[in-house]
Amino acid sequence: GAGVSQSPRYKVAKRGQDVALRCDPISGHVSLFWYQQALGQGPEFLTYFQNEAQLDKSGLPSDRFFAERPEGSVSTLKIQRTQQEDSAVYLCASTLTGGGRRGNTIYFGEGSWLTVV
């Protein structure tokens, strides 16, 4: 596709429910990132993939958060037993290769807005 595509765009989950957020990166992009953005804050790093390898998951806030990219393209961020503090926008981004280290432009999707009630 022309850009990074995320779905669902909006999700309301009841506390304790599991959710799965999908990211379709730009075709051919090797690196994929997930960020969490709370209202009025900058994006907070969650995890980074290079192809199917998850090279950095240091930003995942708890073991309820899990991300995968099994075939090196589409990625899913899963949140188990959602809690109210998980309410945020979840942004996916992709870049051609090397991530931010090589100064490549990073392209963001529009985000998945999660509200936990």
Add this chain to the structure above:
Amino acid sequence: SQKIEQNSEALNIQEGKTATLTCNYTNYSPAYLQWYRQDPGRGPVFLLLIRENEKEKRKERLKVTFDTTLKQSLFHITASQPADSATYLCALYSGNTGKLIFGQGTTLQVKP
């Protein structure tokens, strides 16, 4: 600890004036710094990248400076327009895995 700080207060300016946004960082030695624009309900959009050996970078009405001694970047929008109203984020590469770390963003409001 590593920190990236941007003006937390919104910046309100009159159309036609120059907007200047600040990004300060501590405990980083970034090879370069990036600026993004984010509109409400949208993802961030890349604007400019400046490398550590570049003092200044320009793109149309945008100008970015990078002072690695002061650990500061300034982002200028000249001849500002109401359409420039948005939140502007600075970001630094951190670590060996290529992740970008963002500041909290500064919201710019340009009044006609």
